[in-house]
Amino acid sequence: MAPPSGAGESWKRNVLLAVSALVVAVTAAAIAMAVAGASSGGPVGPSSLTAAAVSLHVFNVEGGCRSREDHVPACSMGLARDPRKKYDADNVVDHRIWHNDVLVADCVFYGGDRVADETGVGTSRWFRVRLNDVPGGYAWMPAVRTHDSPVLPRCSR
Template identity: 40%
Template structure:
């Protein structure tokens, strides 16, 4: 994992390593499989005392299978570094916020806010534009980077957060965190998503 990894990514990687080590230390109790096999074909007239032993053996086997399955899921579950493969990528939403009060009701070019192509580039650079949005626009959001270029809005609020968003007409770009007052949870972008700008 590179030095640019998010703190949450490092914690997730550490937990995966610890779970993998714990999973490798799990040992099958002695004689468990023999007890399970003997439970599959019990004698017709098994004594009453043997039935509880068979039940315990089956329960122990079920617990062991569940523990292994849980460990396997923990290792392969989606994390911040794993883009979602089986669900819609843009599954969250954010609302555009313009700090300039007089511009909020207007949809003019002068009141438009820029979506950037690169959250690590200069926001106002001529080539760093992916589209325009206006106050109140509801945008589909895929993920967020937390250490992009710092942007300060007209009211003096600064942020290094950038949201990868898609407009209703299909334009994709990065919305600076100061251009929204987001209160919904948005997952952290994977390293590939953060590098491969729209």
């Protein structure tokens, strides 16, 4: 005896709905875990850092430095070793940056040392940038040194 007309289509539709519901549930759970991890201030694992890495363009507020194509020391800017410590010569890595340099950032830290640019615009937000030529492989750039405002996970420190 043959199944009633439309029974095969109904079974296929039910399987399709069940598979779709499972895909939606798994995707929602993955997104919720990623958002919770990024906003908790907890440690950020290496895989999420790799996925979150973005380019930042260095901005120098001094017009005379923005128009230069050469890298004169007077127009260079420093990157901090630790964003929580005072931003001074004792807390700056050897690597220098200039206007229009492109750095790779993997997370953002709020509540660091407050830094102001030459016009008085200040911030306590810092980007962790990757560098091959400094101990530990990274340094910290204050947000006043870029006009970019990427969405990044919070750094664990």
